Amino acid sequence: MIPARTSVPRAASRAGKALAAATLVGLALGLSGCAPEPEPEPKPTPAETTTPTAPAPTTAKPTPKPTTPPAPPAFDKQARSIDDPASIWVVTDKLRPLAPKEYEPADLRMPQGFVNTNGQPLRDEAATAVEGFLGAAAQNGLNVQIISAYRPYGMQVELYNSYIARDGQAAADTYSARPGFSEHQTGLVVDLDDGSGCALSECFGGTAAGKWLAEHAAEHGFIIRYPQGKQEVTGFIPEPWHFRYVGKELAAEMKRTGVVTLEEFFGLPAAPGYAD
Numbered sequence: 001m002i003p004a005r006t007s008v009p010r011a012a013s014r015a016g017k018a019l020a021a022a023t024l025v026g027l028a029l030g031l032s033g034c035a036p037e038p039e040p041e042p043k044p045t046p047a048e049t050t051t052p053t054a055p056a057p058t059t060a061k062p063t064p065k066p067t068t069p070p071a072p073p074a075f076d077k078q079a080r081s082i083d084d085p086a087s088i089w090v091v092t093d094k095l096r097p098l099a100p101k102e103y104e105p106a107d108l109r110m111p112q113g114f115v116n117t118n119g120q121p122l123r124d125e126a127a128t129a130v131e132g133f134l135g136a137a138a139q140n141g142l143n144v145q146i147i148s149a150y151r152p153y154g155m156q157v158e159l160y161n162s163y164i165a166r167d168g169q170a171a172a173d174t175y176s177a178r179p180g181f182s183e184h185q186t187g188l189v190v191d192l193d194d195g196s197g198c199a200l201s202e203c204f205g206g207t208a209a210g211k212w213l214a215e216h217a218a219e220h221g222f223i224i225r226y227p228q229g230k231q232e233v234t235g236f237i238p239e240p241w242h243f244r245y246v247g248k249e250l251a252a253e254m255k256r257t258g259v260v261t262l263e264e265f266f267g268l269p270a271a272p273g274y275a276d
């Protein structure tokens, strides 16, 4: 049998209130020389509460204590250079060529453990990050491979010229960067694919891998550099396969604020086309 319980909590409640009142009197007497903070009102015990009570009007009490935790320190947008091609925050677009245009990273290495169809390296930090990113994808049953990574200046010259020969310069400029303007030359970029037939195509964003990678990129320090609806800002059509390493802090801050392009985040001019 369950014993009748109604009288015990009420008795305990009365005892508790008496004790609280005594404590308040003691505090008032003992601390009269100080400027004590206002005592919080004793909360009603659950046994006494039969219906939810409306919150007390805030105007009646002096200086209510803030209930939200203190805000974290503001994100420092100047913590790293956006101009130095060796900075993981470097912003390269059609108005911001790499300086120098022939920049070559000093710490390239091959990412390990995943198919890398073109055998292109990455900067050490980006390689480590992509190993973690693709490792996490693999743990979720997604077989993601690298199809493009660092491309040196000379290779971009050949690639860009081949696109012009095929499609004309106006079309080529919408999907391929001119030499010296390519993010791939930073060694911080990977193009990813899952072999489902959407390589380097917008439909990659609709694949299981494309969705998972977009959702989890920031956790590994990556952003989708050319998101949907931002061609007038970035100068490029959506590229859901092109992941740019910017480090976890910046990727997390962009996700938190919902600002999806580097140009908008750093207050840079939109770069829909080249200056000349």
Ligand SMILES: [Zn+2]
Binding pocket: 148, 184, 189, 190, 191, 241, 242, 243
């Ligand atoms: Zn790319």
